[in-house]
Amino acid sequence: MILAGAHAPASLWLNEAHEYLLHPEHGESVVAGLRVLLAYDRLAPVLILGTIWPGHGYFDDVAYPPDRTIRHESCSQGGP
Known part of the structure; x- marks a missing residue:
């Protein structure tokens, strides 16, 4: 487990976080791992910092894709 060698305080930088969080195959497990x-x-x-480099209208597409559903169900849950 990656947490075995970590110690407090902890920080994680996700450069271009959208590449991890919105990945069609692995996005859900990335979100779940961040929650853990x-x-x-x-x-x-713990500090989790991510950068996102959007284009025009990017945040509208991320928040509400064309079918108006939440991308990852775990994103809508209120806590771990």
Whole structure:
């Protein structure tokens, strides 16, 4: 497990986070993994920082894709 070698305080930088979070095959597991990281008490506090380089209308497409559904169900949950 990647958390085995980590120690508090912890930080994670996701450069071009949209490439991870919106990946069609792995996006859901990335989101789930980030939720586990945030809930892992031994690493508290945890900072997760991501960069997104959008184009025109990008945030509209991310928030509400054309079919108006939430991209990843775990994104809509209220906590770990």
